[in-house]
Amino acid sequence: MDLRQLSYVVAVVDEGGMTRAAAAIGVAQPTLSQAIRSLEAELGVELFHRVGRTVQLSAAGAALVAPARAALRDAATARAAVAAVAGLEAGHLDLVSLPTLAVHPLAELIGRFRAAHPAVTVRLHEPDDPAAVERQVREGAAELGCTELPVAEDLVTVPLAEQEYVALVPSDRRSTVGRSPSVTMTDLARLPFITTPVGTSARRQLDERLAAAGVVATIAVETDHREAIAPLVRAGAGVAIVPGDVAAAARGAGADVVPLRPRLVRRIGLVHRDGPLSPAAHRLVQLAVGDGRGRRRPPPRRR
Template sequence: MERRQLEYFLAVAEHESATAAAAQLHVAQPTISVALRSLEKEFGGQLFERTSIGLALTAAGLALLEPARQVLRDFAVAQESVRDVLGLAAGHLDIVAVPAVAAGWLLEALVGFRRAYPQVGVRVYPETDDNAIAAEVRSGRYNLGLTVSSPVTGQLTSQQVGTQRLNALLPPGSSDASEPIGVDELAAMSLVTMHPSLSTSRRWLETQLNQRGTSPNIRIELGSTEGIMPLVTAGAGYALWWTPMMGSDIGECVLRPILPSLERPIIMSHRSGALSPATEAFLKIVGTDAANTTSHVTK
């Protein structure tokens, strides 16, 4: 079994197509097919089966998925460590995060990290589900995961690195900007929000109001955060807003804390065991005690 074969396998698994995988990896499609047949011969069974929409993993393919990711991740750790000692490269850092954390705490952390290690490539991926983030980090797809709850797994090292607080973002001209606003008052106001599967803040508000025998007055439900600020600015309603939030100018809108207050932890997780130099460097920058003091990333 070779590293390249596993790369081809993972690309086909992701795209459900040998043709799409070949295009992504810039190789000929027959090269992918030959590599997969070689893997299947080595394992003694099929890794993919053809369906009406493409190639799907068999039970054997599913069993190989996470180990293959971890093999490639371990290879990258070894490669980056050696290259860094030789002064050839500093590697990269893949982070998956809850969107509100990615737009707040993580941006602040990346400012300091990029200042200290400008040669390290960083890629940030959004994910709204904490359990999915934990699973992806555990599988080796990402170096670090940022969630708002502790992952339920013994295979990750996790610790709190920050806190976020929930506020109400009100249209321009709203009064009492410095005073908290109660959830009962919010129940009577029009809410601009996202689907509950995409918004932990909406789920929290619904729980609070349901306990009081009422529910949010949802007027506009969006599939992403992009339209929230313009709609609130136009007076369409209020929105739920986590702070700190970098890169988000609220303009003339009014931000008020909510009572009862909701503060949630920001939890950073990584696989237990050996870490890449770039991961160790990031942990050191954000002040966690998980960083290895013998990190070889060169500033």
């Protein structure tokens, strides 16, 4: 078993077929197919079920994918460590982040990293579920993640900031939720809500807060596009709970920003696997910690 074979397996999974995988990584399909067959012969199992011109992961293949990603990530880290003396003059850094955190605080951190290391390409992926962020980091699909804290104990955390949520209310409906300087979930539930679909981080925050208040709310609009929430509020479609930095950009022109009572604050930070980081990832963590924003917290050691 070698890294080339593992990279071919991962490529077939990511691209959804051998033809597309071969094209994506720049090898002839017979070469890729033969390498996978050799690996299957070595392991004594089928990694893919071949159905006509399509392939499907077998149970054994599915079990191999995460370790294969981790092995490829570790190999990339080793290569990058050797090249570190070149001063980060090449390479890439894979990040994964919740969408709202990619805007703040991650964008500013990436900007500073890129200013210092313009030859390093940053590849950012944005799943909408904290569990997906943890999973991609754990499996090696990304080296660093930006997500809500706390996370599972097997990951190292670097606290970055606290993010406060506020209510965004249509200006012409402000009196409906009361005129006090802050509002409760009971106040907000007098109007329908605009939110993201079930399973997303923002929806979980809303549902948990409503449940804690014992309030049953009406959902007016569910949208995958967070950028649509503020315009929908301004148009009078309903109220929303959004991060403060998002609300600040939407203030005025038909929307009022109102603090929540009690406050809703989430802690956010970087996470990575326990172990050595590539030079690029190490530098990004250094920037975060050097700000005084966070302190690296390794996972607890098992006794």
